[in-house]
Amino acid sequence: MSANNLVISIDAMGGDNSPRVVIEGLAIAAKKNPDVRFLLFGDRPKIMASLNNYPQLMKVCDIRHSDEMVRNEDKPSQVIRNKNTSMYMAIDAVRKGEAQAIVSAGNTGALMAISKLVLKTIQKIHRPAIVSIMPHKNGKYVMLDLGANTECSAVNLAEFAMMGNILAKNALGIARPRVALLNIGAEEMKGKEEIHRAAQMIRNSHMDIDFTGYIEPHEIPNDKADVIVADGFTGNIALKSIEGTARLVIRLIKKAVKESFLAKLGIPFMLGVILKVKKNMDPRLYNGAMFVGLNGLSVKSHGGTDALGFSVAVSNAANLVRQNFVATIRSEIEKVDLDELSQEAIYDVY
Amino acid sequence: MSANNLVISIDAMGGDNSPRVVIEGLAIAAKKNPDVRFLLFGDRPKIMASLNNYPQLMKVCDIRHSDEMVRNEDKPSQVIRNKNTSMYMAIDAVRKGEAQAIVSAGNTGALMAISKLVLKTIQKIHRPAIVSIMPHKNGKYVMLDLGANTECSAVNLAEFAMMGNILAKNALGIARPRVALLNIGAEEMKGKEEIHRAAQMIRNSHMDIDFTGYIEPHEIPNDKADVIVADGFTGNIALKSIEGTARLVIRLIKKAVKESFLAKLGIPFMLGVILKVKKNMDPRLYNGAMFVGLNGLSVKSHGGTDALGFSVAVSNAANLVRQNFVATIRSEIEKVDLDELSQEAIYDVY
Numbered sequence A, B: 001m002s003a004n005n006l007v008i009s010i011d012a013m014g015g016d017n018s019p020r021v022v023i024e025g026l027a028i029a030a031k032k033n034p035d036v037r038f039l040l041f042g043d044r045p046k047i048m049a050s051l052n053n054y055p056q057l058m059k060v061c062d063i064r065h066s067d068e069m070v071r072n073e074d075k076p077s078q079v080i081r082n083k084n085t086s087m088y089m090a091i092d093a094v095r096k097g098e099a100q101a102i103v104s105a106g107n108t109g110a111l112m113a114i115s116k117l118v119l120k121t122i123q124k125i126h127r128p129a130i131v132s133i134m135p136h137k138n139g140k141y142v143m144l145d146l147g148a149n150t151e152c153s154a155v156n157l158a159e160f161a162m163m164g165n166i167l168a169k170n171a172l173g174i175a176r177p178r179v180a181l182l183n184i185g186a187e188e189m190k191g192k193e194e195i196h197r198a199a200q201m202i203r204n205s206h207m208d209i210d211f212t213g214y215i216e217p218h219e220i221p222n223d224k225a226d227v228i229v230a231d232g233f234t235g236n237i238a239l240k241s242i243e244g245t246a247r248l249v250i251r252l253i254k255k256a257v258k259e260s261f262l263a264k265l266g267i268p269f270m271l272g273v274i275l276k277v278k279k280n281m282d283p284r285l286y287n288g289a290m291f292v293g294l295n296g297l298s299v300k301s302h303g304g305t306d307a308l309g310f311s312v313a314v315s316n317a318a319n320l321v322r323q324n325f326v327a328t329i330r331s332e333i334e335k336v337d338l339d340e341l342s343q344e345a346i347y348d349v350y
Helices: A020-032 A044-051 A086-095 A108-119 A154-172 A193-204 A217-222 A232-258 A261-281 A307-322 A325-335 A338-347 B020-032 B044-051 B086-095 B108-119 B154-172 B193-204 B217-222 B232-258 B261-281 B307-322 B325-335 B338-347
Strands: A006-011 A036-042 A061-065 A101-104 A129-135 A140-144 A178-182 A210-215 A227-229 A289-292 A297-300 B006-011 B036-042 B061-065 B101-104 B129-135 B140-144 B178-182 B210-215 B227-229 B289-292 B297-300
Touching: A006 A020, A006 A086, A006 A307, A020 A036, A020 A044, A020 A307, A036 A044, A036 A086, A044 A061, A086 A101, A086 A108, A086 A297, A101 A307, A108 A289, A108 A297, A129 A154, A129 A232, A140 A154, A140 A232, A154 A178, A154 A193, A154 A227, A154 A289, A154 A307, A154 A325, A178 A193, A178 A232, A193 A210, A210 A217, A217 A232, A217 B232, A232 A261, A232 B217, A232 B232, A232 B261, A261 B232, A261 B261, A289 A307, A297 A307, B006 B020, B006 B086, B006 B307, B020 B036, B020 B044, B020 B307, B036 B044, B036 B086, B044 B061, B086 B101, B086 B108, B086 B297, B101 B307, B108 B289, B108 B297, B129 B154, B129 B232, B140 B154, B140 B232, B154 B178, B154 B193, B154 B227, B154 B289, B154 B307, B154 B325, B178 B193, B178 B232, B193 B210, B210 B217, B217 B232, B232 B261, B289 B307, B297 B307, B307 B325
Parallel strands: A006 A036, A006 A101, A036 A061, A101 A297, A140 A227, A178 A210, A178 A227, B006 B036, B006 B101, B036 B061, B101 B297, B140 B227, B178 B210, B178 B227
Antiparallel strands: A129 A140, A129 A289, A289 A297, B129 B140, B129 B289, B289 B297
């Protein structure tokens, strides 16, 4: 055992082409994070078959064998209580204190369900949320909730604002993040009642947040806010609309180039541009949706990503652990008088 | 008066740089639609100042003077009962049967409010919706509601599906449009209860619709459906996410080209591609949000569009009038036993 005391638990069996892609991703992540050890859960012979190619990585890995795994087609309800899957064991390592974060490229619903069951929601936080880091024209922003909660109360949204604020500080290094609620208009009374009430709550609470009001989706790329808060349904709709459109534009350009002899001649001139834009938009560099609001950090890597993408999810997790992300949320929620806010919410149920 | 019996009513004072841009747009639209006459409402001297440049257009225009206009900053409630604005008068011309459609680039909220007040919702239709035509990888699709109704019941969504189906037939010429509900997952139980119930209703009704189930936003560009149905909040979020992202990608490419000497050399080779993609994505070519479900067609042009954009909105309106769009909706709604569906909805309110 080395002196590294930052440990990340890895579900080695999640995602396409696991455990190979997972191991390859860890090899990249290990180089960037020399202070991290990995606790791998999964089929030992399969893990070893890949790990043997990375003798340096092997020095910072411990393997715990598991015969079972969660498959993509499994329903969360079917697998949530099976303690023998690599996913469950990897999450449970965080509960036991053997690791400070868990990363899996497996079944999202199962990962959320088991993470909630095992790690439990932080006391006083009503709902955990799924958060991602995304690109805007000058840098990055965080957006939550991306799908953990289809319906959200004003209190839920206010809590997401608080957690997103901390995440933007810790993960993006922004001293005072601008926090905005996603809405369909900038005016006070546009959109849904929950959003209006969440805005009031954030303003009336003692949260130390630079709350900038509402933001419309087309303003997100213009660097108007660092934290975008929405209910899980709306956030998921926005996220997938953004992904689909980015791919559409790039596909239209590719198609047009293919169909033009002249454009093909121009490709060498444009290579630098293509690489730069690709790098700005590369989904692998934004991989790793974080489940926040739990007693422990659970990170979902895209199932179809490659080694680079997986390594980004792992590095994000390590970075947040170094910054004591979970403890910061716990102490922030203590400061905020959310009881008062929730009571107000209960009285005003409509 | 010529023999043209298709008349479109125009709020000449709506939008930036009106009435100049409006008149320039009509000049383009008149060439493309020789069967259409225009009934213009607004400040006669100002209209004439622009119209004098287009003697051909003048032959198919009648002007009705109005001293007042709806401004962008006016609240709908402030202007809805002022019968002397160019917008009100233009809409009222449709009610009187002097025109078959109205086009305005003015205040969206006021246009919707006055259109509803004056034209009235079609009997048995519960809510009008805002519809737009948008680009996917192989062509176009229609999406509704884009913001008329923040909250929608299952019945509303089912009616939107019916109206969108007719619009896709009439405006896109698709014989049997594929109709889908926008949701955050393809599985039966994903997303919101209203969406599940709308799916059941559409399946159980006697609507003659090729209903394909749920669609996720990132699948929209992949030509998976011709009609995308959502509540107004969700549709508006998706629409603005799509717009913002398309602009972001194009802006990133422009910025990267500017910063690269080599890329600048390549521009001549790429011009064809740039023009082609621009044409595919050009928001002017998709201008004109249609308010459907009313006794008369009301079309909202983007306030900041140019003459070409305004002409597209006018051509869309003319095209739908030629196809008897409003009458088709009226007769379709008669065929559907929506009373039964709505009763079911009332019993199941939750």
